[in-house]
Amino acid sequence: xxxxxxxxxxxxxxxxxxxxxxxSAIRExxxxxxxxxxxxxxxxxxxxxxxxxxxxxEPVDGPTVAEIQDVAAEQGIAVLAGTIVEDxxxxxxxxxxxxxxxxxxxxxxxxxxAGQRRGVYRKRHLFGYGSAEQELLEPGESTVTVEYSGFxxxxxxxxxxxxxxxxxxxxxxxxxxxxxxxxxxxxxVEHWRLLPxxxxxxxxxxxxxxxxxGQFEENALLGRSTVYDPWGTTIAGLGDEPGLVTARIDxxxxxxxxEEFPALEDRRL
Numbered sequence: 001x002x003x004x005x006x007x008x009x010x011x012x013x014x015x016x017x018x019x020x021x022x023x024s025a026i027r028e029x030x031x032x033x034x035x036x037x038x039x040x041x042x043x044x045x046x047x048x049x050x051x052x053x054x055x056x057x058e059p060v061d062g063p064t065v066a067e068i069q070d071v072a073a074e075q076g077i078a079v080l081a082g083t084i085v086e087d088x089x090x091x092x093x094x095x096x097x098x099x100x101x102x103x104x105x106x107x108x109x110x111x112x113x114a115g116q117r118r119g120v121y122r123k124r125h126l127f128g129y130g131s132a133e134q135e136l137l138e139p140g141e142s143t144v145t146v147e148y149s150g151f152x153x154x155x156x157x158x159x160x161x162x163x164x165x166x167x168x169x170x171x172x173x174x175x176x177x178x179x180x181x182x183x184x185x186x187x188x189v190e191h192w193r194l195l196p197x198x199x200x201x202x203x204x205x206x207x208x209x210x211x212x213x214g215q216f217e218e219n220a221l222l223g224r225s226t227v228y229d230p231w232g233t234t235i236a237g238l239g240d241e242p243g244l245v246t247a248r249i250d251x252x253x254x255x256x257x258x259e260e261f262p263a264l265e266d267r268r269l
Contacts, residue, residue, distance in 0.1 A: 001149040003208060004034035005225040005245040007238050010042075010183075010214040012049035015056050019044050019064055023071050029244055030075035035113070035149050037244075038080035038179045040212035040225075041158050042106065045085060047183030048216035050132040057104050059090035060120055065109050073115030078148055082108035082181040082210075083123065083157055088138060096120070100138040108155050108181055110146045119144040123157040124166060143169055150251040151177045151206075158182035161195040167203050171264065176254040177206040184211050185219045192224060201232035204258045206249050213240055230257040 006025035010018055022043055029037035041047055044064050045056035058064060068081045086107035088098040099105065099122060106123035122140025126133045143166070146153045154175035160166055161180060170178060178199065184192045196209040206229060213223040223240035227247040236247040258264060 001036060001151065001249055001251075002034045003227060003247050003249050004029035004032065004037040005208055005210040005227065006037055006039050007210070007223055007225040007241075007243055007245065008040055008043055008212050009242040010040065010046045010212040010221065012046040012214070012216045013052040013056075014046075015044050015052075018046065019067065023067060025244065026068065026071050026077065026079055027075055029246075030077040032244065032246060034077060034246060036078040036080070038181060038208060038210045039082045040210050041083045041181040041183040042085060043082070043181075043212060046214065046216055047221075048185075048219045050136060053085045053104055053136055057085045057087035057090075059087055059094050060096050060107065060109060060117070061094055062087075062090070065111070065117070068109075069111050069115040069117070072111045072113060076113050078113045079111045080108060080155065080179050080181065081111055082155070082179075084109075086122070099141045103138045104136060105138050105140060106133070106157060107140075108157060110144070110153070110155065112148060118148070119146040119155070121155040121157070123160065125159045125163050127159040143173060145170070145173050145175055154178045156180050158184060161199060161209075164199065164202065167199045171203045171205070175205060176251050177208065177249065180207060180209045182209060182211045183221055186222045189222055189224070192222060196226065197228050197232045197234075200228040200230060204230045204261070204264060205254055206230060208247075213242055230254050
């Protein structure tokens, strides 16, 4: 599978401009032969634009995801729309199962190459250190897996990287590729390099960490979107400039690595 990560330049509160950049990146990824493209965390309004969350919130089938579905079908490419601020009450009213009757969530939606919604993941671990996320959002309660292009794909979001038990759960669910939409800021560069690589190594699977770039008053996203193979080797990555990361990944590689080094079989639960 040809995988692309869209490292977007995200402007705080500029929903229309951010959405336009995302749609352009999806088309560019399709033009470059990608089968799947993943977007960063809260790409539509900007993670640190906390005052704009309520204004920008929408249901799972709202205008942002609907536009992405249209472009995905038009271009024949799968997209991790990921993430947006979800209006839980609106989603529930539209028939979606939600973790709370009202409030907001940090939500990723997997859309396949026919434009169909295939999975919804709400961030499980909400960040509290210098962030309003815990005050504003409701945590998700479940994992999600999607079968696509030979992979069993799982999704986690940003701060989830610090909780390895979640990734063990995904391994038990058969996951071979984890997509991690993020809004990782300076100065924690070394953490961003270490954690997704560690999750790849300890679980013997691909990890694709998708970050944005952009300045939000006192916070700046550090970019460095990267694809790691099941051995923890960097396949492809970017610096702190906008652009596309592209990588060819193969589900057979996961099988081969797990057979060669069967550490997962030695777990004592």
